[in-house]
Amino acid sequence: xxxxxxxxxxxxxxxxxxxxxxxxxxxxxxxxxxxxxxxxxxxxxxxxxxxxxxxxxxxxxxxxxxxxxxxxxxxxxxxxxxxxxxxxxxxxxxxxxxxxxxxxxxxxxxxxxxxxxxxxxxxxxxxxxxxxxxxxxxxxxxxxxxxxxxxxxxxxxxxxxxxxxxxxxxxxxxxxxxxxxxxxxxxxxxxxxxxxxxxxxxxxxxxxxxxxxxxxxxxxxxxxxxxxxxxxxxxxxxxxxxxxxxxxxxxxxxxxxxxxxxxxxxxxxxxxxxxxxxxxxxxxxxxxxxxxxxxxxxxxxxxxxxxxxxxxxxxxxxxxxxxxxxxxxxxxxxxxxxxxxxxxxxxxxxxxxxxxxxxxxxxxxxxxxxxxxxxxxxxxxxxxxxxxxxxxxxxxxxxxxxxxxxxxxxxxxxxxxxxxxxxxxxxxxxxxxxxxxxxxxxxxxxxxxxxxxxxxxxxxxx
Amino acid sequence: xxxxxxxxxxxxxxxxxxxxxxxxxxxxxxxxxxxxxxxxxxxxxxxxxxxxxxxxxxxxxxxxxxxxxxxxxxxxxxxxxxxxxxxxxxxxxxxxxxxxxxxxxxxxxxxxxxxxxxxxxxxxxxxxxxxxxxxxxxxxxxxxxxxxxxxxxxxxxxxxxxxxxxxxxxxxxxxxxxxxxxxxxxxxxxxxxxxxxxxxxxxxxxxxxxxxxxxxxxxxxxxxxxxxxxxxxxxxxxxxxxxxxxxxxxxxxxxxxxxxxxxxxxxxxxxxxxxxxxxxxxxxxxxxxxxxxxxxxxxxxxxxxxxxxxxxxxxxxxxxxxxxxxxxxxxxxxxxxxxxxxxxxxxxxxxxxxxxxxxxxxxxxxxxxxxxxxxxxxxxxxxxxxxxxxxxxxxxxxxxxxxxxxxxxxxxxxxxxxxxxxxxxxxxxxxxxxxxxxxxxxxxxxxxxxxxxxxxxxxxxx
Numbered sequence: 001x002x003x004x005x006x007x008x009x010x011x012x013x014x015x016x017x018x019x020x021x022x023x024x025x026x027x028x029x030x031x032x033x034x035x036x037x038x039x040x041x042x043x044x045x046x047x048x049x050x051x052x053x054x055x056x057x058x059x060x061x062x063x064x065x066x067x068x069x070x071x072x073x074x075x076x077x078x079x080x081x082x083x084x085x086x087x088x089x090x091x092x093x094x095x096x097x098x099x100x101x102x103x104x105x106x107x108x109x110x111x112x113x114x115x116x117x118x119x120x121x122x123x124x125x126x127x128x129x130x131x132x133x134x135x136x137x138x139x140x141x142x143x144x145x146x147x148x149x150x151x152x153x154x155x156x157x158x159x160x161x162x163x164x165x166x167x168x169x170x171x172x173x174x175x176x177x178x179x180x181x182x183x184x185x186x187x188x189x190x191x192x193x194x195x196x197x198x199x200x201x202x203x204x205x206x207x208x209x210x211x212x213x214x215x216x217x218x219x220x221x222x223x224x225x226x227x228x229x230x231x232x233x234x235x236x237x238x239x240x241x242x243x244x245x246x247x248x249x250x251x252x253x254x255x256x257x258x259x260x261x262x263x264x265x266x267x268x269x270x271x272x273x274x275x276x277x278x279x280x281x282x283x284x285x286x287x288x289x290x291x292x293x294x295x296x297x298x299x300x301x302x303x304x305x306x307x308x309x310x311x312x313x314x315x316x317x318x319x320x321x322x323x324x325x326x327x328x329x330x331x332x333x334x335x336x337x338x339x340x341x342x343x344x345x346x347x348x349x350x351x352x353x354x355x356x357x358x359x360x361x362x363x364x365x366x367x368x369x370x371x372x373x374x375x376x377x378x379x380x381x382x383x384x385x386x387x388x389x390x391x392x393x394x395x396x397x398x399x400x401x402x403x404x405x406x407x408x409x410x411x412x413x414x415x416x417x418x419x420x421x422x423x424x425x426x427x428x429x430x431x432x433x434x435x436x437x438x439x440x441x442x443x444x445x446x447x448x449x450x451x452x453x454x455x456x457x458x459x460x461x462x
Numbered sequence: 463x464x465x466x467x468x469x470x471x472x473x474x475x476x477x478x479x480x481x482x483x484x485x486x487x488x489x490x491x492x493x494x495x496x497x498x499x500x501x502x503x504x505x506x507x508x509x510x511x512x513x514x515x516x517x518x519x520x521x522x523x524x525x526x527x528x529x530x531x532x533x534x535x536x537x538x539x540x541x542x543x544x545x546x547x548x549x550x551x552x553x554x555x556x557x558x559x560x561x562x563x564x565x566x567x568x569x570x571x572x573x574x575x576x577x578x579x580x581x582x583x584x585x586x587x588x589x590x591x592x593x594x595x596x597x598x599x600x601x602x603x604x605x606x607x608x609x610x611x612x613x614x615x616x617x618x619x620x621x622x623x624x625x626x627x628x629x630x631x632x633x634x635x636x637x638x639x640x641x642x643x644x645x646x647x648x649x650x651x652x653x654x655x656x657x658x659x660x661x662x663x664x665x666x667x668x669x670x671x672x673x674x675x676x677x678x679x680x681x682x683x684x685x686x687x688x689x690x691x692x693x694x695x696x697x698x699x700x701x702x703x704x705x706x707x708x709x710x711x712x713x714x715x716x717x718x719x720x721x722x723x724x725x726x727x728x729x730x731x732x733x734x735x736x737x738x739x740x741x742x743x744x745x746x747x748x749x750x751x752x753x754x755x756x757x758x759x760x761x762x763x764x765x766x767x768x769x770x771x772x773x774x775x776x777x778x779x780x781x782x783x784x785x786x787x788x789x790x791x792x793x794x795x796x797x798x799x800x801x802x803x804x805x806x807x808x809x810x811x812x813x814x815x816x817x818x819x820x821x822x823x824x825x826x827x828x829x830x831x832x833x834x835x836x837x838x839x840x841x842x843x844x845x846x847x848x849x850x851x852x853x854x855x856x857x858x859x860x861x862x863x864x865x866x867x868x869x870x871x872x873x874x875x876x877x878x879x880x881x882x883x884x885x886x887x888x889x890x891x892x893x894x895x896x897x898x899x900x901x902x903x904x905x906x907x908x909x910x911x912x913x914x915x916x917x918x919x920x921x922x923x924x
Contacts, residue, residue, distance in 0.1 A: 007469070046550070082785040084837035086777060087668045088508070094844060095778030206549045305774040309767030315548060316557030316796045317767075320782045320789030323544040327782030327789065334778045375546035382556060 029266050033396030038215050038247055044195075045135025046204040054132055058224065061130040061139055063123060063199060065370045070116050073369065076325055077109040083326075092337055092350040096330035100349045104333065104358070105326055112362050119363060126173060130199070133219050139199035140192035141166050142224060145177040151186045154253065154460060155226040157217060157244075158191040161235020161259075162377055163332040164439060165198045165367040166191050167360065171445035176452075183453045185460060187230070192220055194236060194380070198367045202376030209384035210236060211392060214243030218251055227251060230459070232452060234258040234411075234440060236380060242423075245399045252401045254459030256429070256452055258440045259412070260405035260420050264395040267419040271296075274416055281416055286432050289407055289414045296413060303338060303412065306331070310381035318375025328374060329365050336361060339438035341410045355443045395423060404429035404455035406448065410437030429455040491728050495858030500677050500709055506657075506665040507597025516594055520686060523592040523601055525585060525661060527832045532578050535831070538787055539571040545788075554799055554812040558792035562811045566795065566820070567788055574824050581825060588635060592661070595681050601661035602654035603628050604686060607639040613648045616715065616922060617688040619679060619706075620653040623697020623721075624839055625794040626901060627660045627829040628653050629822065633907035638914075645915045647922060649692070654682055656698060656842070660829045664838030671846035672698060673854060676705030680713055689713060692921070694914060696720040696873075696902060698842060704885075707861045714863045716921035718891070718914055720902045721874070722867035722882050726857040729881040733758075736878055743878055748894050751869055751876045758875060765800060765874065768793070772843035780837025790836060791827050798823055801900035803872045817905045857885060866891035866917035868910065872899030891917040 043049035083098035091097055112119065126141045145153055156176065160168050169191050176187040195213050196202030203212075217240060221229050230253050231241035238257040245255040274281035275293035282290050291299060309317045321328045337350030344351030352361060368374050383389070403424040407414050409432070417430050431451055436444040505511035545560035553559055574581065588603045607615055618638060622630050631653050638649040657675050658664030665674075679702060683691050692715050693703035700719040707717040736743035737755035744752050753761060771779045783790045799812030806813030814823060830836050845851070865886040869876050871894070879892050893913055898906040 082834055084664075084777065084780055084784060084834065085666075087841070088666050090668065094841065095775035096781055098777065098781060101781065202546075204547075204550050206552065302774050305767070305771030305779075308770040312764050312767040313557035313796065315546065315560065316792050317771075317779075317782075318546055319558055319560060319563065319792040320779075320786065322546060322789075324782065324786050324789060327784075327786060330778050330781040334775065372544055372546065379549070379556065 026266075029264075032398035033393045035247060035397050036211075036392040036394070038211065040215055040219060041134065042212070042215070043135045044203040044205050044208050044212070044216075045201075049135070052135055054134075056131070056223065058129050058131045061128040061199065063120075063128050065116075065120065065366075069370060070113060073325055074109060074113050077105055077113070081105055081326060091347045092334065092345040096334045096337075097348050097350065098330075101326065101330055103349070104329055107358055108325075108329070108362055112359060119359065119366070122170075123167070123363060125170075128199075131220070131223055133216050133223065136195055136203065136216065137199075137201040138192055138195065138216065138220055140190055140220065141169070141173070143173055143177045143189045145179070145186040145188060148179045148186060150184070151179050152184055152460075153188050154185050154456070155221065155224075155229040156187040156189050157221055157229050157231045157241070158189055158441075159217065159231065159233035159237030159240050160191070160194065160197075160441075161233070161237045162197075162380065163335055163364075163368070164235065164442075165364050166193055167364045167367055168439060168442040170360075172441050172449050175445060175449040180453060183457055185453075185456055187456075190221060190224055190226075190229075192217060194240070194377070196376030196379060197373055198371050202373070202379065203383075207383060207388065209386075209389050210239050210380065211243050211247070211384070211389060211394060213380070214240050214247055218244050218248045221251065228253050230254045230256065230456060232256045232258075234438065239384075242399065243394060245401045245403070246394055246397045249399065249401050254402040254404065254456065255399070255424075256404035256406065256455050256459075258406045258408060258448060259438070260403075260407070260424070261413060261415050262395045262420075262423050264422045266422045267395075267415065270416065270419045270422070274419075281418060289409055289432055290416070291413075299342070300413070306335070307381060310378040311385045312382060314378035314382045315375060318378050321374045322372055325365075325369055328369060329362075332365055332368065333361060336439065339410075339412060340443060341437055355437075360442065397423070398425050399423055400426050402426050402428045402459035404452070404459065406431045406433065406440070406451045406455075408433045408436035408438070408440045408444065408447075411440075412438055428458050488728075491726075494860035495855045497709060497859050498673075498854040498856070500673065502677055502681060503596065504674070504677070505597045506667050506670050506674070506678075507663075508666040511597070514597055516596075518593070518685065520591050520593045523590040523661065525582075525590050527578075527582065527828075531832060532575060535787055536571060536575050539567055539575070543567055543788060553809045554796065554807040558796045558799075559810050559812065563788065563792055565811070566791055569820055570787075570791070570824055574821060581821065581828070584632075585629070585825060587632075590661075593682070593685055595678050595685065598657055598665065598678065599661075599663040600654055600657065600678065600682055602652055602682065603631070603635070605635055605639045605651045607641070607648040607650060610641045610648060612646070613641050614646060614922075615650050616647050616918070617683065617686075617691040618649040618651050619683055619691050619693045619703070620651055620903075621679065621693065621695035621699030621702050622653070622656065622659070622903075623695070623699045624659075624842065625797055625826075625830070626697065626904070627826050628655055629826045629829055630901060630904040632822075634903050634911050637907060637911040642915060645919055647915075647918055649918075652683060652686055652688075652691075654679060656702070656839070658838030658841060659835055660833050664835070664841065665845075669845060669850065671848075671851050672701050672842065673705050673709070673846070673851060673856060675842070676702050676709055680706050680710045683713065690715050692716045692718065692918060694718045694720075696900065701846075704861065705856060707863045707865070708856055708859045711861065711863050716864040716866070716918065717861070717886075718866035718868065718917050718921075720868045720870060720910060721900070722865075722869075722886070723875060723877050724857045724882075724885050726884045729857075729877065729884045732878065732881045732884070736881075743880060751871055751894055752878070753875075761804070762875070768797070769843060772840040773847045774844060776840035776844045777837060780840050783836045784834055787827075787831055790831060791824075794827055794830065795823060798901065801872075801874060802905060803899055817899075822904065859885070861886050862888050864888050864890045864921035866914070866921065868893045868895065868902070868913045868917075870895045870898035870900070870902045870906065870909075873902075874900055890920050
């Protein structure tokens with residue numbers, strides 16, 4: 001054997017060792033990480049846990065707003081707005097267009113607030129409740145369907161996100177709770193305000209993120225008498241639903257998401273691969289759902305400033321928005337424009353009323369405003385995106401509950417089935433809707449409902 | 463020659479080609495990029511440039527605030543503040559602490575505003591002027607020293623940053639404009655409000671960033687009669703000063719920065735290398751100025767949320783802060799806490815009055831508030847951090863004017879001389895101060911002044 005033979009064999013040997021190492025690493029990545037331990041009774045209220053005795057009563061909750069508050073809001077909106085003119089020729093590319101904001105404020109003051117009692121009655125159409133969980137008052141809507149022969153009632157936890165509220169579900173709740181000839185099931189809906197959102201109390205302690213919230217929401221379902229339930233959500237609701245399915249799968253009949261996305265290293269590998277070779281990973285008819293890696297990165301950079309500040313300085317940005325109706329509306333409604341359709345950024349009115357009525361948009365703003373919950377809602381970012389949360393490696397834990405993934409074309413980002421299946425090992429339902437964006441429950445309730453029913457029929461018959 | 467000899471020669475050959483390629487690339491990186499072309503007369507005002515005739519007059523400018531505005535502010539501050547309690551045990555880690563904010567608002571209303579006429583007189587102690595440049599009203603302070611025998615008067619452009627104002631220079635201006643036995647020079651100070659800041663009008667057109675602002679500021683110096691001048695600045699002032707030295711070196715006698723930093727690929731290579739081998743690149747006595755690459759990245763992530771939102775949605779965050787005194791104070795003063803010393807984040811009061819008086823901090827807030835300039839100030843981020851600005855490759859253009867770099871230990875980030883010298887080829891002065899942070903002119907005016915004088919003596923004798 002000459003020296004070349006020796007080097008050749010050395011080369012082959014090293015290659016085999018390296019390949020084996022990567023195969024081992026990748027194999028490890030395909031295994032489930034352990035389910036982290038979380039305490040079902042951890043206390044998050046103010047002060048010491050030692051004197052705490054949980055009041056397990058479920059009480060009706062009155063969401064009425066004090067008339068003084070509406071009066072004060074009217075007075076605030078009546079102040080001549082001091083706004084910076086947009087740059088010439090600009091719509092929503094630099095954020096909320098202040099010219100259009102004047103119209104919104106005017107409508108709010110002169111059209112919306114004068115009919116507040118009607119809006120309030122609208123918000124009260126569903127029964128509202130409160131109960132105490134882990135030291136926190138949790139508010140929720142609870143709608144039980146009328147008993148119908150031949151229909152099985154299944155409990156459903158409906159979870160909203162940021163900057164949304166239970167208001168997002170006002171059109172889908174009636175659909176879910178009424179019998180449908182196409183389904184053997186009808187749903188008993190529990191739609192809570194996320195902890196720190198709307199009428200649900202925020203944590204007084206640090207460390208309460210989307211993982212800890214999953215425990216609270218699961219405890220809420222047990223409190224109202226359901227050991228097993230379905231979960232549906234988008235935005236934070238999707239992540240919290242995923243966390244419940246990860247931490248307490250024994251309680252979850254199925255998990256349906258309209259923002260199915262997670263951050264496992266393998267999913268990222270698939271994401272990059274799909275970006276290079278879309279033809280291999282994505283069906284041609286779905287290609288318009290997927291941006292390339294670069295496009296996605298650029299879009300995410302462009303649209304994630306709010307995320308960055310909320311994940312690092314929630315109390316500063318919260319202070320800027322709390323008790324500041326004009327600023328709050330601009331900050332929240334910018335998201336309802338761009339996340340509904342990124343193309344709306346070139347429009348002077350952000351296309352806001354193309355897909356929503358101004359009344360429903362303002363209902364949602366009102367919920368943030370009257371409950372003074374913007375800061376606590378924003379803290380969810382800082383408490384979920386930190387080293388302690390990442391260390392629990394929730395993305396690495398496999399989920400085996402029947403999972404459904406509904407994609408609405410204009411949503412912020414999408415994952416292929418291959419990417420979703422890295423975590424969700426029982427993906428029984430995967431759809432692509434050429435209409436709709438991030439706030440699907442509010443924007444296209446019928447489509448989301450139809451999608452959910454098809455999913456639920458599959459999940460429950462398993 | 464056996465096959466091994468062939469492969470060996472092939473290997474050597476390929477290695478030489480690759481090494482030559484990288485040597486060529488690195489050599490190219492060490493060459494100066496071309497100076498981009500900028501139009502000295504570009505119009506940034508509202509509407510069409512065709513009817514514009516620049517009014518070159520320099521007029522005294524009255525910064526008086528209308529009494530109604532102060533009254534309205536008093537009324538706003540008198541509203542019972544609705545603030546979210548901080549999380550238990552938290553200082554400034556989540557942003558501005560709302561408990562302490564109550565104290566700030568109280569002081570503002572009950573101590574500061576009642577003596578507003580005194581504060582206003584203080585702000586008026588220097589002569590204020592305005593002139594029109596490229597369609598924009600530019601405000602500036604202009605202080606000429608008294609003629610003193612044996613002292614040469616040198617014009618100095620003093621540039622502030624965000625969220626600062628000309629108020630930062632009120633302690634250093636008297637030092638600069640008075641004769642000093644240690645110096646042959648005394649300085650004629652021109653301290654403008656940056657375009658869109660304070661009393662200087664913001665651009666009506668898109669595309670006005672820190673590069674375009676350099677042209678305006680250089681034109682201002684020409685307008686007041688100085689073909690050649692020194693520039694000093696921190697924060698944006700540092701970058702704008704660097705841009706003037708890059709674009710119009712013929713006008714710059716010297717450039718002194720208290721945030722010498724740029725983003726050239728070679729500087730980044732040195733930064734990474736320094737992070738691995740601090741002993742090689744940094745003198746032991748300066749090691750506490752430099753974070754590792756990872757620490758720096760983490761700190762920058764943690765502290766750059768404001769940057770991210772301002773660089774993408776300035777009009778949304780601006781709307782949230784405009785005409786919102788409490789939110790504005792929280793947003794701006796958070797920076798005066800953390801950027802003065804990151805350790806102050808654990809304090810409930812952010813250590814704000816350890817290095818500043820509340821009066822000087824509120825003076826600065828008042829300048830943003832009474833001029834309604836927060837949105838236009840924030841647009842500087844979106845207009846400077848975009849593809850069009852990066853395409854001009856300002857970091858790649860070498861600067862040959864005498865450059866000084868003063869480092870204050872608690873500033874956001876620092877670069878070694880090797881990193882600075884990638885762009886600044888005539889670095890004649892480099893210092894490390896174990897006291898002071900980002901707002902050096904305001905916090906340690908005497909140290910900054912002494913540093914500047916040593917630098918200026920060197921720069922001007924060259």
